[in-house]
Amino acid sequence: MVLVFVDHNGGQFKKATFEVVTYGKKVADLLSCECAALVLGAVDNAGILGQYGANRVINVSNDNLTNFDSQTYTSAIAQVAEKIGAKVVIVGHNSTGKSIVGRLAAKMDAAVISGAKAVPTNDNGFVVEKNVFSGKGIASYLLDTDIKIISLMGNSIQPEVTGTDASPEAMELSINPPKVRVIERKTISGIVPLPEAEMVVSAGRGMGAPDKWGIIEELAEILGATTACSRPVADTGWRPHHEHVGQTGVAIRPNLYFAIGISGAIQHLAGVSSSKVIVVINKDPEAPFFKNADYGVVGDLFEVVPALNAALKDFKANNN
Amino acid sequence: MKILVCVSKTPETTANINFTNNNTEFDTNGVSFIMNPYDEWYALVRALELTEANGGSVTIVNVGPSINDAVIKKGLAIGAKDAVRIDAEPTSALFVAKQIAAYAKSEAYDIIFTGKESIDYNGSLVGGMIAELLDLPYISYASSMELAGSTATLQREIEGGTEVVQLDTPFVVSAAKGMAEQRIPNMRGIMMAKKKPLNVATAEAAQSNEKVVEFKEVPKDRAIKMINPEDMAELVRLLHEEAKAI
Ligand SMILES: Cc1cc2nc3c(=O)[nH]c(=O)nc-3n(C[C@H](O)[C@H](O)[C@H](O)COP(=O)(O)OP(=O)(O)OC[C@H]3O[C@@H](n4cnc5c(N)ncnc54)[C@H](O)[C@@H]3O)c2cc1C
Numbered sequence: 001m002v003l004v005f006v007d008h009n010g011g012q013f014k015k016a017t018f019e020v021v022t023y024g025k026k027v028a029d030l031l032s033c034e035c036a037a038l039v040l041g042a043v044d045n046a047g048i049l050g051q052y053g054a055n056r057v058i059n060v061s062n063d064n065l066t067n068f069d070s071q072t073y074t075s076a077i078a079q080v081a082e083k084i085g086a087k088v089v090i091v092g093h094n095s096t097g098k099s100i101v102g103r104l105a106a107k108m109d110a111a112v113i114s115g116a117k118a119v120p121t122n123d124n125g126f127v128v129e130k131n132v133f134s135g136k137g138i139a140s141y142l143l144d145t146d147i148k149i150i151s152l153m154g155n156s157i158q159p160e161v162t163g164t165d166a167s168p169e170a171m172e173l174s175i176n177p178p179k180v181r182v183i184e185r186k187t188i189s190g191i192v193p194l195p196e197a198e199m200v201v202s203a204g205r206g207m208g209a210p211d212k213w214g215i216i217e218e219l220a221e222i223l224g225a226t227t228a229c230s231r232p233v234a235d236t237g238w239r240p241h242h243e244h245v246g247q248t249g250v251a252i253r254p255n256l257y258f259a260i261g262i263s264g265a266i267q268h269l270a271g272v273s274s275s276k277v278i279v280v281i282n283k284d285p286e287a288p289f290f291k292n293a294d295y296g297v298v299g300d301l302f303e304v305v306p307a308l309n310a311a312l313k314d315f316k317a318n319n320n
Numbered sequence: 321m322k323i324l325v326c327v328s329k330t331p332e333t334t335a336n337i338n339f340t341n342n343n344t345e346f347d348t349n350g351v352s353f354i355m356n357p358y359d360e361w362y363a364l365v366r367a368l369e370l371t372e373a374n375g376g377s378v379t380i381v382n383v384g385p386s387i388n389d390a391v392i393k394k395g396l397a398i399g400a401k402d403a404v405r406i407d408a409e410p411t412s413a414l415f416v417a418k419q420i421a422a423y424a425k426s427e428a429y430d431i432i433f434t435g436k437e438s439i440d441y442n443g444s445l446v447g448g449m450i451a452e453l454l455d456l457p458y459i460s461y462a463s464s465m466e467l468a469g470s471t472a473t474l475q476r477e478i479e480g481g482t483e484v485v486q487l488d489t490p491f492v493v494s495a496a497k498g499m500a501e502q503r504i505p506n507m508r509g510i511m512m513a514k515k516k517p518l519n520v521a522t523a524e525a526a527q528s529n530e531k532v533v534e535f536k537e538v539p540k541d542r543a544i545k546m547i548n549p550e551d552m553a554e555l556v557r558l559l560h561e562e563a564k565a566i
């Protein structure tokens with residue numbers, strides 16, 4: 001049995017949820033076994049996970065699991081894994097998953113790979129790939145124990161509907177009260193968080209000043225993209241810290257990445273080079289970023305970006 | 321307040337990453353190594369600030385061979401009181417966590433800090449593992465932390481926002497950007513570090529459950545197409561028709 005733990009945001013699933021279940025189904029197929037999805041806490045439509053390949057959907061309600069605490073969640077997942085005889089446990093490599101993936105491996109004394117980016121192969125042992133050296137290399141890990149733990153990097157596979165709704169089953173667990181008290185949870189609504197974003201518009205020091213960002217925000221809005229920035233831009237307070245992408249910031253892998261007025265330093269590239277399509281706009285034809293881009297525009301961003309925005313608006317008007 | 325800060329050694333951020341021995345090993349030839357930035361800039365500095373404000377001491381722990389002493393000494397120069405190096409090749413995250421947990425068990429630390437991840441294998445694993453092995457709470461990716469007595473209030477990064485949590489010591493925390501500002505060691509710190517204890521401990525027997533069997537270079541198959549800056553309609557067309565990105 002493969003067990004997939006899925007996260008939700010106040011009862012709502014995200015695309016990343018369906019990615020992990022789809023991945024779990026593929027691992028189950030590889031091992032010729034079934035896939036179970038585990039949901040902790042109240043959600044309206046847990047059964048939908050069946051569509052993405054979960055043969056069983058387990059929905060545990062327990063007062064001690066109302067708020068996230070890595071200790072109680074790990075205990076719950078490990079108990080379910082044991083009850084259903086799971087050999088592989090999969091979580092998403094998001095803020096919840098990163099807090100529990102190591103705990104789970106320690107608790108179950110299992111082999112672990114965090115941030116996996118491909119479906120395993122099982123020809124010469126159970127082998128899974130991930131990015132290492134902050135995106136500068138790829139490593140294949142051999143997981144060499146009976147029980148294996150995987151956290152899946154977002155945007156690594158597309159959700160696939162392969163089945164029909166499942167009927168959620170309840171399960172009784174014994175969970176200690178959490179030691180962590182959640183005081184406040186703030187999420188910026190209406191914006192796709194950077195790690196999950198399919199399109200990202202990023203700008204750097206070439207912008208010159210913080211009050212020039214209107215054209216960048218406009219481009220992001222036309223595309224429905226999330227905004228990002230280079231590190232010096234966040235460090236000088238031109239943009240909020242959570243927008244900083246790169247080796248020491250958020251690592252992203254969107255379908256489309258715009259780098260505007262960013263030189264393309266190796267530490268910046270490390271966090272963004274997994275993007276599928278990269279567009280670079282820079283006035284310096286020698287900017288290193290052009291060596292790592294699919295489309296390049298040499299020009300003054302204050303002329304190029306407004307022109308691009310106008311062209312995109314035309315395109316949107318003709319394609320809707 | 322007794323604080324333990326786990327520090328790892330990583331390649332310098334501009335290092336070229338190459339592989340050797342039939343792509344089974346990381347080629348360290350010509351690579352210089354540093355203290356993992358998250359451990360140095362955020363975990364260690366915040367730990368020092370907390371003891372400066374509340375009293376107490378900061379100990380550094382590293383699992384690694386003697387060549388790591390240079391990195392550990394930098395931590396002492398920044399301000400840690402003493403250090404312990406557990407003498408073993410760090411073969412997996414769980415191996416490292418088991419060593420640190422075994423060492424920390426008898427020392428009753430109030431807070432154990434790690435960085436949010438090491439920039440080489442990007443595991444984000446060791447902190448949670450130590451917490452599980454010691455049966456402690458774990459707060460990951462903390463971007464700020466305040467202490468009042470034995471109660472800590474931390475802000476943690478979540479998708480598209482932040483979460484504020486509270487808990488009592490002891491606990492394990494992994495530090496992300498925002499936690500503190502980088503400190504450059506001064507001459508006095510460097511001189512004082514020479515007299516500070518750097519103890520070497522023997523490793524426990526523990527196995528590694530997983531290993532890297534092959535490295536690959538990231539495919540560099542981007543063939544750039546230059547677009548006339550006067551013709552943004554062409555860029556839009558290519559993004560739609562060729563790249564199918566919009
Ligand atoms: C340990 C370490 C970790 C780091 N981690 C990160 C990280 O995670 N992320 C990160 O981004 N950086 C990181 N850096 C910093 C990195 O080395 C670079 O300094 C940084 O990425 C440069 O930012 P930038 O491209 O915005 O600025 P610059 O390098 O100053 O580039 C600005 C660019 O804008 C162009 N430009 C200027 N005016 C215009 C105009 N009018 N129109 C068009 N183009 C214009 C210029 O030609 C230039 O290429 C790190 C550095 C270190 C030492």
Ligand SMILES: Nc1ncnc2c1ncn2[C@@H]1O[C@H](COP(=O)(O)O)[C@@H](O)[C@H]1O
Nearest residue numbers: 326328383434435437438443444445446
């Ligand atoms: N060999 C090591 N010795 C001491 N601490 C380590 C070691 N490896 C990792 N850590 C700590 O664990 C954190 C997370 O590392 P990782 O799980 O490898 O991403 C690092 O930021 C360090 O604080």
